[in-house]
Amino acid sequence: MLDEFAIPRDLVDRRVTRMRVLSPSNLAADFSRALPPGAHIPMLRREVLDSFLRRRAADAGATLVPGLVTSLSLPADPTADPYLVHYISSDSGSPSSSSSRSVLEVDAVVGADGANSRVAREVGAGDYTTAIAFQERIRLPDEAMSYYDDLAEMYVGGDVSPDFYAWVFPKCDHVAVGTGTVAAKPDIKKLQSGIRARAGGKIAGGRVIKVEAHPIPEHPRPRRVVGRVALVGDAAGYVTRCSGEGIYFAAKSGRLCGQAMADEWKLTGAVTEAGIRAGYLRRWDDEFRLTFRFLDMLQRVFYGGNAGREALVEMCADEHVQRRTFESYLHKRMAAVEPWGDLRLLWRTAATMVRCGVLGREVERLRRLEQQAADQVLLRH
Template structure:
């Protein structure tokens, strides 16, 4: 059987692309390796829940407060007004998305992608079947590479895919305790402390009956397990039984090119669409998968392979400004603990809190409140230049 599109990778990006194409009436194959669980805090904004029809059954916790913790242990609690941040567990969530794609009409295969071969009739995707160990071939017109930060598809097909910057994320899923002085099942803790992460941050994110405790870094030689153990001690979770441990690279910059101009387009982590500063990726992965599917649909209709480039164009048109702002914030404040201390202090500001969460919840920078933006800009410069000292209430 030949396919219109073969999707390599069954995470949020690949499963979304496969479902959208199947719903459009296309013949779609979805190839995914079994058993891989990406380390992820699991936070999803309300817009993602709305845009991608995420059912309540997948929301394992509802977060009402975000706590920022500075290197000196100062805490800033930011209430999430008029809503909540949903939490998912990737072990169940990714399988739900793959199963939904299959029920929607995509044909699902379990195995490891090997390569793409081409002849005069077009490309074939070769993968190793998990059960038999044999090589299998799927003929197709287009391929969506959604196989992660170190995408095998991307590195073989897309110039520059080898050069994408990333951090290594590591977390431990533990049995969550009841609410304690240090742990709240309705609060996400984000720890800006060089002892936990010298260039990124650590987190404690509730997942209902479990919790994700982890950190990320782009610096070689950092002992991720020791840093996470230190974070568990700080959060009072040393004795919480550990369920599983996971680590993986997380990209921090979109690739300059997502397609090969011929028959391949990337989506999700393979395309580098994880937000700087926050490391948020699930929403952007699903959006990237949707846009890759839309670009393939256009190319199938017009016969023009150049339409594949529309996926990146559409994504960057709506998100480039947000990504640049977040990159600037990371470059400014994640350099050392003095800067981190000032950043957490800045989070006390009500304008910062309001605009930050409005932007997060709705996935766009808020442009209407001009005076608030100006005030934040002035305060930001003052904190960076040391004109004001970190203050705490």
């Protein structure tokens, strides 16, 4: 992402070269043995990255308007009339500054306003399921912080999340300790206590400097382009399951969408729904649909219970799994097929799942579903 979006290296807080995944029984898999030479996972703070991107947009000619969007008036003629963006403006963007209600007249709208997107609601883009991500930023004693200098840890288990993972990620002068869930949102603080207990002495003596909670979409919205309004990033639902990554896909979708609108404007002097769909939506789906579906399948298989999580961590110790994962993660697309290596991986996966009791459970579940379907057919006749 740094190279693709020209992000300065001095914005990076930490360069992670060691990754560790810990199972419910605390079996640890070193997930960084297959990391390519010189490669690393950059860790940035969102507030630092967002500030840089705003400044760069202004330097490129964008007009920044601090404020809060309250509603969107749709045009009487969806092909020609402007949209009216109603917002509360302020000079500094802070709640304490003086503010006033204003209206902005625009030809097209890009909704990049997060999982609780006001733009999505105004155009009827439809709902989606969301998870909650909760984390504490914890400043550690120097010795403890040095342990996480270039190390990221991921924990799986019902004690930290029933359907996702928990993490300890290094940041500038602190670590981010958190967890996420869809199925157990009311228990998020209990799950947070679980990751603090699992990390144990490694974060002992730390001081909480900030607490954060955010909704995370679980799948794309039913409608991502409505008229001359397009949704990108979390507003569109572009967060991968299994890994929970969203920042790259937010930046990528924003660039594809903006470029599609700019290209059509240069050619025709207008922006249309058909043009946005062709230049943005189809390109996005062609490039990333398979990745999102594959990671959704992995989450369903491996995050459903502790047996599956034990199998997942056991597989993470396999160098072929690690190499294929990094090929996909670093390049943000499914790695090319390697017939023999992938066939061996398939057999190893099946063996691991049998050993951990996952495959038998899934086969039994499918057998029950088939029997229920057959019983319903008999009832109808």
